[in-house]
Amino acid sequence: MTTTPRTIDVATLRSRLDQDAPRILDVRTPAEFETAHIPGSYNVPLDLLKEHRRELARHIDEDVVLVCRSGARAGQAEQALGEIGLPGLRVLEGGIVSWQQAQAPVNRGRQTWDLERQVRLVAGSIVAASIAGSTVKPRLKWLGGAIGTGLTFAAISNTCAMGTALSKMPWNRPTTDVDVDAVIRALTSDD
Structure with missing residues (x-):
């Protein structure tokens, strides 16, 4: 609950x-x-x-x-x-x-970008690239769909797998x- x-x-x-x-x-x-x-x-x-x-x-x-x-x-x-x-x-x-x-x-x-801003950048870039690339490789549209589904799940569950993964990147690691x-x-x- x-x-x-x-x-x-x-x-x-x-x-x-x-x-x-x-x-x-x-x-x-x-x-x-x-x-x-x-x-x-x-x-x-x-x-x-x-x-x-x-x-x-x-x-x-x-x-x-x-x-x-x-x-x-x-x-x-x-x-x-x-x-x-x-x-x-x-x-x-x-x-x-x-x-x-x-x-x-x-x-x-x-100074580093907030994790939420990083998630928006990565998710938006993947969706934009999958839409642009789907004209050459139609199956790429599913990548954009997967990202959209993941973001929807993140909102519903109040968790974010992409944010968790990004938090482990070298630029997000403290000194x-x-x-x-x-x-x-x-x-x-x-x-």
Whole structure:
């Protein structure tokens, strides 16, 4: 059963950061995090969070805000942590996109394209090439159909195989990998 995540808006989070500072877990890829992130946030990519959620949950309390690009991956993280009994989690409405649109402070690093933008580029290029190529090789039209079907499934299931594959490409790899032990050390050093 999928539930609607509890959310927090940018203005509320900004005022909370000035007061009691909830933990902010950014579940985007390390490369996305390196591009721009909320100061003081911890990068715990969604796949790492899902794999080590029980271990991570022992080191975080329920005053946690989950962040991703737009809110979808943070919602998945909220569901994964909620399934093991960590209540009270919040998802930043609109994710880092809303945060930046509000001109809230961000730490910036090496700039890369958002994963969603990369997916649009690759999917669009494949569809365009398959349509153009289908005049020479009619069977290429099926490649465009397969990509369309994959994108439809991605929307329905709120997952993206192409995004997962692209996240593993060298240009999306950070200068250093995210290690669960390092994240736990960082979380416990702030206690």
